[in-house]
Amino acid sequence: MRELLQKAMLAQNAGNLAEAARLYGDVLNADPRNFDALLSLSLLNFRTARFDEAERLAGEAARVNRRSAEAVFIRGCALQRLTRNADALACFETAIAIRPAFAEAPVNRGALLIAEKRFADALKCLDQALTINPAMLEAWNNRGNVLSELGRYQDAVLSYDKVIAARPDAVEALINRGTALIALHRFDDARVSYERASRLDPSRADAIAGRANALFEAKDYEHAVEAYAEVLQRDPAYDFARGNLAFSRLYCCDWTSLAAERVVIARDLQAEKRVASPFQAIALLDSPADLKRCATIWSMTKYPSAPAALWRGEPYDHAKIRVAYLSADFNGHAVATLMAGVWERHDKSRFETTAVSYVDSNGSAMRQRVERAFDRVIDVAGKSDAEAAAVIRRMQIDIVIDLMGFTGDCRPGILAQRPAPVQVNFLGFPGTMGAPHIDYVIADPIVVPDEDRQHYCESVVHLPDSYLPGDSARRIAEQKPSRAEAGLPEHGFVFCSFNNSYKLSPEVFDVWMRLLNAIEGSALWLPQMKAASVRNLRREAGKHGVSEQRLVFAPFVADDEDHLARVGIADLFLDTLPYNAHSTAVDALWAGVPVLTMRGNAFAGRVASSVLNAAHLPELIADSLADYENLALRLARESHTLAAIKAKLARNRETSVLFDTARYTRGLEAAYTHMWQRHRNGEPPAHFAVPSTP
Numbered sequence: 001m002r003e004l005l006q007k008a009m010l011a012q013n014a015g016n017l018a019e020a021a022r023l024y025g026d027v028l029n030a031d032p033r034n035f036d037a038l039l040s041l042s043l044l045n046f047r048t049a050r051f052d053e054a055e056r057l058a059g060e061a062a063r064v065n066r067r068s069a070e071a072v073f074i075r076g077c078a079l080q081r082l083t084r085n086a087d088a089l090a091c092f093e094t095a096i097a098i099r100p101a102f103a104e105a106p107v108n109r110g111a112l113l114i115a116e117k118r119f120a121d122a123l124k125c126l127d128q129a130l131t132i133n134p135a136m137l138e139a140w141n142n143r144g145n146v147l148s149e150l151g152r153y154q155d156a157v158l159s160y161d162k163v164i165a166a167r168p169d170a171v172e173a174l175i176n177r178g179t180a181l182i183a184l185h186r187f188d189d190a191r192v193s194y195e196r197a198s199r200l201d202p203s204r205a206d207a208i209a210g211r212a213n214a215l216f217e218a219k220d221y222e223h224a225v226e227a228y229a230e231v232l233q234r235d236p237a238y239d240f241a242r243g244n245l246a247f248s249r250l251y252c253c254d255w256t257s258l259a260a261e262r263v264v265i266a267r268d269l270q271a272e273k274r275v276a277s278p279f280q281a282i283a284l285l286d287s288p289a290d291l292k293r294c295a296t297i298w299s300m301t302k303y304p305s306a307p308a309a310l311w312r313g314e315p316y317d318h319a320k321i322r323v324a325y326l327s328a329d330f331n332g333h334a335v336a337t338l339m340a341g342v343w344e345r346h347d348k349s350r351f352e353t354t355a356v357s358y359v360d361s362n363g364s365a366m367r368q369r370v371e372r373a374f375d376r377v378i379d380v381a382g383k384s385d386a387e388a389a390a391v392i393r394r395m396q397i398d399i400v401i402d403l404m405g406f407t408g409d410c411r412p413g414i415l416a417q418r419p420a421p422v423q424v425n426f427l428g429f430p431g432t433m434g435a436p437h438i439d440y441v442i443a444d445p446i447v448v449p450d451e452d453r454q455h456y457c458e459s460v461v462h463l464p465d466s467y468l469p470g471d472s473a474r475r476i477a478e479q480k481p482s483r484a485e486a487g488l489p490e491h492g493f494v495f496c497s498f499n500n501s502y503k504l505s506p507e508v509f510d511v512w513m514r515l516l517n518a519i520e521g522s523a524l525w526l527p528q529m530k531a532a533s534v535r536n537l538r539r540e541a542g543k544h545g546v547s548e549q550r551l552v553f554a555p556f557v558a559d560d561e562d563h564l565a566r567v568g569i570a571d572l573f574l575d576t577l578p579y580n581a582h583s584t585a586v587d588a589l590w591a592g593v594p595v596l597t598m599r600g601n602a603f604a605g606r607v608a609s610s611v612l613n614a615a616h617l618p619e620l621i622a623d624s625l626a627d628y629e630n631l632a633l634r635l636a637r638e639s640h641t642l643a644a645i646k647a648k649l650a651r652n653r654e655t656s657v658l659f660d661t662a663r664y665t666r667g668l669e670a671a672y673t674h675m676w677q678r679h680r681n682g683e684p685p686a687h688f689a690v691p692s693t694p
Contacts, residue, residue: 004023004026004027004030007023009040011023012040012044017044017047017048020040020044021041021044021045024037024040024041024044025041028041033060033064035061035064035065035068035071038057038058038060038061038064038071039057039058039061039068039070039071039074041057042054042055042056042057042058042061042071042074042075042078043074045057046058046074046077046078046081049081051078051081051082052078052082054074054075054077054078055075055078055079055082058071058072058074058075058078059071059075061074062075067098068098069095069096069098069099069102069105070095072091072092072094072095072098073091073092073095073102073104073105073108075091076088076089076090076091076092076095076105076108077108079091080108080111080112085112085115085116088108088112089109089112089113092105092106092108092109092112093109096109096128100132101132102132103129103130103132103133103136103139104129106125106126106128106129106132107125107126107129107136107138107139107142109125110122110123110125110126110129110139110142110146111142113125114142114145114146114149117149117306117307119146119149119150119384119386120150122142122146123143123146123147123150126139126142126143126146127143130143135166137162137163137166137167137170140159140160140162140163140173141159141160141163141170141172141173141176143156143159144156144157144159144160144163144173144176144177144180145176147159147180148176148179148180148183149384150384150386150387151183151382151383151384151385151387152384153180153181153183153184154184156176156177156180157177157180157181157184160173160174160176160177160180161177164177169200171197171200171201171204171207174193174194174196174197174200174207175193175194175197175204175206175207175210177190177193178190178191178193178194178197178207178210178211178214179210181193181214182210182213182214182217185217187214187215187217187218188214188218190210190213190214191211191214191215191218193210194207194208194210194211194214195207195211197210198211205231205234205235205238208227208230208231208234209227209228209231209238209241211227212224212227212228212230212231212241212244213244215227216228216244216248219251219530221248221249221251221252221530221532222248222252222530222531222532224244224245224248225245225248225249225252225254228241228242228244228245228248229245231245232245237273239274239301240274240275240276240277242261242264242265242268242275242276243265243275243276243277243280243281243284244276244277244280245261246258246261246262246265246276246280246284247276247277247280247283247284247502249261250283250284250501250502251500251501251502251530251533252501252530252532252533252536253501253504253529253532253533253536253537253540254532254536255505255506255536255540258284258505258506261284262284262285265281265284265285266285266287266290269281269290269293269294269297270290270293272293272297273297274297274298274301275294276294277294277298277406278291278294278295278298278405278406278429278431278433278434279405279406279407279429281294281295282430282431282578282579282602282603282604283502283503283578283579283604284578285578285602286577286578286600286601286602286605287601287602288452288455288601288602288603289455291431291432291455291602291603292431292432292434292455292456292457294434295406295431295432295433295434295435295457296432296434296435296457297434298406298434299412299433299434299435300434302412302413303412303413303416303435304416305416305418305435305436305437306386306416306417306418309417309418309437310389310390310392310393310417310418310419311393311418311419311420311421313421316396316398316421318352318396320349320350320351320352321350321351321352321398321399321672321673321676322351322352322354322395322396322397322398322399323346323351323352323353323354323397323398323399323400323401323672324353324354324355324356324392324395324397324399324400324401324420325339325343325353325354325355325356325374325401325403326356326358326400326401326402326403326404326411326414326415327355327356327357327358327403327404327428328357328358328359328404328408328409328410328411329403329404329409329428330355330357330359330361330366330367330370330377331359331361331362331364331366331367332362332364332365332366332367334582334583334584335403335404335427335428335583336366336367336370337366337471337474337560337583338427338468338469338470338471338583338586339403339427339469339471340366340369340370340373340471340473341469341470341471341472341473341661341665342469342471342661342664342665342668343355343370343373343374344369344372344373344473345661345662345665346373346665346669347665347669348375350669350673351669351672352375353373353374353375354374354375354376354377354378354395354397355370355371355374355376355377355378356378356380356388356391356392357377357378357379357380357381358380358381358409358411359379359381359409360379360381361377361379366560378391378395385411385413385414385416385417386417388411388414389414389415389417389418389419390417390419392414392419392420393419393420397419397420398420398421398422398676398679399420399421399422399423399424399672399675399676400415400419400420400422400423400424401424401426402415402423402424402425402426402428402433402438403426403427403428404428404429405425405428405429405431405433406429406433407428407429410428410429412433412435415435415437415438416435416437418437421679422439422440422675422676422679422685423437423438423439423440424438424439424440424441424442424458424675425438425440425441425442425458426441426442427442427467427468427469430447430582430603430604430607431602431603431604432455432456432457432458433457433458434457435457436457438457438458439458439459439675439685440458440459440460440461440675440685441456441458441459441460441461442461442463442467442668442671443460443461443462443463443467443603444462444463444464444465444466444467444610445462445689446466446606446609446610446613447467447603447606447607447609447610448460448462448603453687458685459685459686459687459688460687461671461675461687461688461689461690462688462689462690463664463667463668463671463690464667464689464690464691464692464693465613465614465657465658465663465664465667465692466610466611466613466614466657466658467610468582468583468586468607468610468611468614469661469664469668470586470589470590470614470658470659470661470664471659471661472659472660472661473661474560474561474564474590475560475561475564476561476564476565476568476590476591477559477561477562477564477565478565479565480565480566480568480569481565481566481569482569483569486525486552486554486566486569487552487554488523488525488552488569489521489522489523491521492519492520492521492522492523493519493521493522493523493571493572493636494522494523494525494569494570494571494572495512495515495516495522495523495524495525495570495571495572495573495574495632495636496524496525496526496567496570496571496572496573496574496588496593497512497524497525497526497573497574497575497576497581498525498526498527498554498567498573498581498584498587498588499527499575499576499579499581499584500527501529501530501533501537502579503576503579503580503581504537504576505576505577505578506540507577507625508574508576508577508625509537509540510544511625511628511629511632512524512574513540513541513544513546514544514629515574515629515632515633515636516541516544516546516550517544517545517546518633518636519633519636519637522550522636523550523551523552524550524551524552524574525552525554525570526551526552526553526554527553527554527556528553528554528555528556529553534551534553537551538551554566563587564587564590564591565591567587567588567591567593568591568592568593570588570593571593571636571642572593572594572596572632572635572636572642573585573588573593573594573595573596574596574632575595575596575597575598575608577597577598577600577605577625578600578601578602578604578605579604579605580597580600580604580605580606580607580608580609581595581597581607581608582607582608582611585597585607585608585611585612586611586658589611589612589615589617589649589653589658590653590659592646592649592650592653593646594617594620594635594642594645594646594649595608595611595612595617595620596620596622596628596631596632596635597609597612597620597621597622597628598621598622598623598624598625598627598628599621599622599623608621609621611658614656614657614658615649615652615653615656615658615659616648616652616656617645617648617649617652619645620645663693663694666693667690667692667693670690670691670693671690674688674690
């Protein structure tokens with residue numbers, strides 16, 4: 001029998017697997033409980049992907065020798081391939097119990113736990129394996145992956161570094177390291193890591209895409225264009241690369257292929273393809289139906305609902321409604337500027353408010369104001385999404401408000417854990433988040449009319465006035481710069497648009513150039529932009545016969561009071577489409593500058609209309625591009641008409657609902673109260689409108 005077994009092993013070692021299997025079979029025919037034959041034949045079947053037979057034979061071997069960690073381990077590996085994960089986990093646990101120093105068993109157990117998204121448990125397994133064998137590169141790589149999932153990116157990088165130090169050609173570790181470095185905002189280091197991986201394996205499209213992502217996140221959009229074009233050349237269907245390419249071009253004001261890109265992206269969304277992020281889509285498209293598809297695909301791909309919600313339906317019992325606002329923008333972003341007055345005016349006898357900040361305090365005046373306004377401020381910068389969600393759950397928050405949606409540094413994964421009974425999308429992202437775990441979106445009848453509610457996964461809440469708040473406490477610096485100091489013509493008409501470059505579109509820019517040609521001595525005042533954007537806009541102006549000197553780019557001003565004073569020297573703010581001015585429209589109106597807009601089709605293209613309606617200036621809302629152009633010409637040519645509108649704006653600034661922060665806060669609190677009452681009554685989320693208050 002021993003001789004036959006030796007022949008089988010020799011055949012197996014020589015690669016003659018069929019002969020080896022026959023010989024092992026002969027051994028088992030003579031001795032069905034021969035442990036060596038059972039174990040060897042099981043391993044042979046596993047290596048030839050016959051996992052059912054491998055599992056059966058390994059199970060037999062384990063019954064013959066109950067102290068064999070190898071037999072139990074091989075059975076676990078076969079069960080893992082058969083996706084019988086619970087049984088596989090049990091096998092790996094048994095193998096570890098039999099032989100505590102068996103490093104491969106905790107590695108495989110960790111891999112299963114990763115697949116089940118039990119990352120904290122997986123980390124313990126991998127650390128156990130590395131305690132046994134610190135040189136186990138697979139364990140270090142998987143540990144890096146787990147730490148990335150847990151949001152511990154610095155530690156993840158150190159794990160990948162262990163792999164790369166031992167194997168400089170470890171492409172997978174280099175790519176994963178790049179992803180972790182992007183999360184740490186170490187974009188140059190990430191790019192180098194991806195480039196190294198790409199040199200080692202030029203076929204890896206994910207290495208090229210990673211490099212493109214590093215350039216994109218570093219806001220080097222001009223070079224990101226080249227990188228994403230290379231990705232799509234290799235793989236035309238690479239996830240989200242087309243949207244990244246289109247948005248990078250849009251940011252650079254490169255409109256040469258914009259019309260075709262819009263068509264392709266809309267078509268791909270209708271085919272349920274992973275083509276663009278929701279934020280990119282609202283800058284490129286104006287179809288609420290397409291935007292819903294985009295958000296739904298993105299949420300399902302990036303932030304699916306956790307299989308087990310943290311909040312499990314148990315009733316909370318406290319006197320006040322506990323509201324938590326989640327954001328990375330409490331340090332001085334436009335969201336904080338809009339909301340600071342609201343937070344200060346919350347009725348503390350009825351509401352207990354918490355700010356959950358994704359970033360540490362920068363000590364700014366705005367951050368200090370925010371901290372004074374809230375009952376408490378919690379920083380979760382170093383916590384994973386699951387850990388941050390657990391903090392919210394332990395505080396028994398009733399209503400959690402996501403102020404970011406899918407904007408920069410957002411963390412939708414926190415709400416995917418369902419840490420609170422009522423979860424709300426508000427302010428930062430003008431559209432649906434496409435997620436079943438978001439209950440409400442706060443809007444108004446203009447940005448989301450009743451007929452568009454079908455395009456939102458959330459129940460739509462209509463505030464009585466504009467959903468966008470205005471802070472009546474904002475100060476404007478007394479000292480305004482002269483036009484000469486701002487680089488503007490002293491006497492010519494000044495059109496301005498302080499929107500980001502990605503909001504500019506060729507259709508609207510064409511109108512602006514016709515306005516400059518029609519109004520002698522006029523100028524277009526824009527914010528500081530990337531060199532590529534400035535270059536492309538000046539080229540476009542030249543096509544219309546407009547001198548590049550008539551496009552003036554204002555440098556960044558950090559102080560809000562100084563910025564508002566500067567804005568006030570313009571004559572007319574020209575809005576963009578399909579993505580309107582939002583906070584910048586409020587800035588202009590507060591500074592006394594009329595805003596001219598055109599009503600769009602989707603949320604992002606209707607915000608300025610909402611703001612102007614709340615400022616009691618509906619006459620500045622055009623219904624077509626032609627009306628927009630004609631009204632701009634009239635206001636630029638008829639100084640008395642513009643003066644009358646400015647005088648009306650000055651009067652309305654003190655009386656309009658747009659800047660009545662106390663009234664706005666009462667409406668928002670009424671919305672929260674109704675959401676909470678529905679929940680307490682056992683009723684599901686539903687569309688509703690908040691009644692107007694005096």
